Amino acid sequence: MEQRISLVTLGVTDVARSRAFYERLGWRGQEVEETVFFQAGGLALVLWGRDKLAADVGVDDSGAGGFGGMTLAQNVQSRVEVDELLAAAEAAGAEVTRPARETFYGGYAGCFADPDGHVWEIAWNPGFPLAPDGTLTVPDFGTA
Amino acid sequence: MEQRISLVTLGVTDVARSRAFYERLGWRGQEVEETVFFQAGGLALVLWGRDKLAADVGVDDSGAGGFGGMTLAQNVQSRVEVDELLAAAEAAGAEVTRPARETFYGGYAGCFADPDGHVWEIAWNPGFPLAPDGTLTVPDFGTA
Numbered sequence: 341m342e343q344r345i346s347l348v349t350l351g352v353t354d355v356a357r358s359r360a361f362y363e364r365l366g367w368r369g370q371e372v373e374e375t376v377f378f379q380a381g382g383l384a385l386v387l388w389g390r391d392k393l394a395a396d397v398g399v400d401d402s403g404a405g406g407f408g409g410m411t412l413a414q415n416v417q418s419r420v421e422v423d424e425l426l427a428a429a430e431a432a433g434a435e436v437t438r439p440a441r442e443t444f445y446g447g448y449a450g451c452f453a454d455p456d457g458h459v460w461e462i463a464w465n466p467g468f469p470l471a472p473d474g475t476l477t478v479p480d481f482g483t484a
Numbered sequence: 485m486e487q488r489i490s491l492v493t494l495g496v497t498d499v500a501r502s503r504a505f506y507e508r509l510g511w512r513g514q515e516v517e518e519t520v521f522f523q524a525g526g527l528a529l530v531l532w533g534r535d536k537l538a539a540d541v542g543v544d545d546s547g548a549g550g551f552g553g554m555t556l557a558q559n560v561q562s563r564v565e566v567d568e569l570l571a572a573a574e575a576a577g578a579e580v581t582r583p584a585r586e587t588f589y590g591g592y593a594g595c596f597a598d599p600d601g602h603v604w605e606i607a608w609n610p611g612f613p614l615a616p617d618g619t620l621t622v623p624d625f626g627t628a
Contacts, residue, residue, distance in 0.1 A: 341509040341569055344525040344618040346607075347557035348492060365485040370625045381488040382525050382619035384612075390553050397595040397603045398582030399551045407545040408552020409534050410602055413491035425485055438542030451541040458554060459541045463490075468528075474488040475526035481514045 351390030352456045364432035413461040419448045495534030496600045508576035557605040563592045
């Protein structure tokens with residue numbers, strides 16, 4: 341299996357509501373058959389009805405909601421961008437689940453949850469090289 | 485907010501077990517402070533204790549487990565690769581949650597769940613251009 345991800349799909353309650361949220365944050369995508377595709381670097385972020393997603397992948401959805409055990413992160417180039425982006429997310433209707441603060445690794449980060457509770461961490465991490473095109477490189481920790 | 489994802493973090497019960505699973509599939513990463521980082525194209529796939537992840541992002545984890553409402557997909561270049569990869573995942577200990585089959589969009593895809601229930605769809609989708617380096621491009625659907 342190659343080490344890459346082609347799509348990240350967020351199961352959502354209301355595709356229009358979720359799309360509007362991401363559009364308020366500046367994302368632009370295309371909707372096809374009640375599915376929204378956003379180009380996100382070399383992959384796609386997809387919004388799709390949670391019930392359809394569960395059925396499609398062959399799993400039962402207890403509908404419990406809450407924390408799903410998988411989170412997304414966007415690293416940015418500076419502390420001030422962390423603050424700005426969290427403020428923008430809150431203004432767009434997100435819940436800030438963890439205000440920005442210093443991190444143990446010498447960075448600065450905070451988190452928000454989108455309308456369906458999908459969590460994004462917004463981080464400035466000087467230890468993880470971030471190219472101008474947004475490509476992130478895992479540093480060589482000298483471990484295996 | 486830029487349209488990109490820097491990290492996808494999978495909250496797991498047992499980091500060593502989860503790492504061993506992905507290594508059986510050929511992934512190679514680095515472990516730092518009980519966190520495993522895999523370079524995955526222009527982003528990182530991260531394995532971290534689910535309890536630590538929930539605490540870090542500031543959300544309660546009911547511990548319900550089950551479907552988390554967010555899935556990953558890897559698109560491949562052919563039907564046979566879908567079959568091969570699902571077989572490899574099953575051999576590595578994954579549960580195939582949906583055997584490979586034709587899809588409504590003219591492709592071929594199946595799904596597996598990793599040891600913590602995180603779902604991957606493996607898909608051959610002739611409508612989504614996949615570059616040799618694994619970069620996926622959302623096609624122009626002519627919609628907005």
